[in-house]
Amino acid sequence: MPAIKRHTPHVFFDLAALSAHERYKLIVSTIVPRPIAWVVTLDRNGKRNAAPFSFFNAFSTDPPVVGIGIGSHDSGQPKDTLLNIRDTGQFAINLVSEEMAAAMNITSIQFEPGVSEVAEAHLDTFPSSYIDAPRIAGAPAALECELLRVIKLGTENSLVLGRVLAMHVREDAVIDPERPSIDALRLRLIARMHAPWYSRTSDLFPMQRISREQWPVGNGEIAVTSAELDPSS
Numbered sequence: 001m002p003a004i005k006r007h008t009p010h011v012f013f014d015l016a017a018l019s020a021h022e023r024y025k026l027i028v029s030t031i032v033p034r035p036i037a038w039v040v041t042l043d044r045n046g047k048r049n050a051a052p053f054s055f056f057n058a059f060s061t062d063p064p065v066v067g068i069g070i071g072s073h074d075s076g077q078p079k080d081t082l083l084n085i086r087d088t089g090q091f092a093i094n095l096v097s098e099e100m101a102a103a104m105n106i107t108s109i110q111f112e113p114g115v116s117e118v119a120e121a122h123l124d125t126f127p128s129s130y131i132d133a134p135r136i137a138g139a140p141a142a143l144e145c146e147l148l149r150v151i152k153l154g155t156e157n158s159l160v161l162g163r164v165l166a167m168h169v170r171e172d173a174v175i176d177p178e179r180p181s182i183d184a185l186r187l188r189l190i191a192r193m194h195a196p197w198y199s200r201t202s203d204l205f206p207m208q209r210i211s212r213e214q215w216p217v218g219n220g221e222i223a224v225t226s227a228e229l230d231p232s233s
Helices: 020-030 080-088 098-106
Strands: 037-042 048-053 056-061 064-070 090-094 141-153 157-169 174-176 190-192 198-200
Touching (some): 048 064, 048 080, 064 141, 080 090, 080 141, 080 157
Antiparallel strands (some): 037 048, 037 090, 141 157, 190 198
C-alpha cells in the first residue's frame, strides 16, 4: 500500500502495509534524536562484549528502570548482548560522548562469535561496584544494571528492562554530589539520528514548565517573567 496524502499537511503511512525494513526506516528517521546505550556484558566464560543500541531510554525513577530494544542478527539469531544478559542477569550501560564516538562505531561491527569488541576497539575498562560486567573507562557516565525482565516483541526483537543499581559520572560534570546535580553539557553526549547521522547535545534553549497558577484559562497569555526563562537565574 503506497503512502497516502490526506486532506491535511501530513502524509499517512499504514504500518501494517509496510515491510519490516520500511517500518524501520520510517521509525528511526522520525523518532530522533535517540540516546545511545553502549552496553557491556560478559558471556559465560567471562569474555567481554560491547555493542551500541539506540532504542534506549529511562522509564522509571522509583524503582530506577531503563529499557533497551535489542533486535536480532540478519540470520535471525539473537545478538550476543541479549544472550549474555539472559545468562548473567547483568549489564553496564555506558553513555557515549563525542570523544568516544569512533570507538563506539567500531563496536557496532558484527564480528564473528568469540571476538571481543572491547579488545577490537582498544577500550580500557573500570570494574563495576555491584555487577561483574565492567564499564568503559572513557565513557562520561555509566549505569550498573541488573535484569528485571525480557519482553519478547515479535519473533526478532526484545525489550530488556533493567534496574539501575549505581551510576558513575565523570567528576568534572558533577556540580554537587550531595544534591545530586549534574552539568549535562559537560558530558558532551551524542545521540542517534538516521543513518549515517548522529547529533550533539550542545544546542540547547531554555523553556520552563508552566504552572497551573501561571495559566489563567481563556487568557492565552503566559505570566512568566524573563528571569524565569533564564536558566542561570
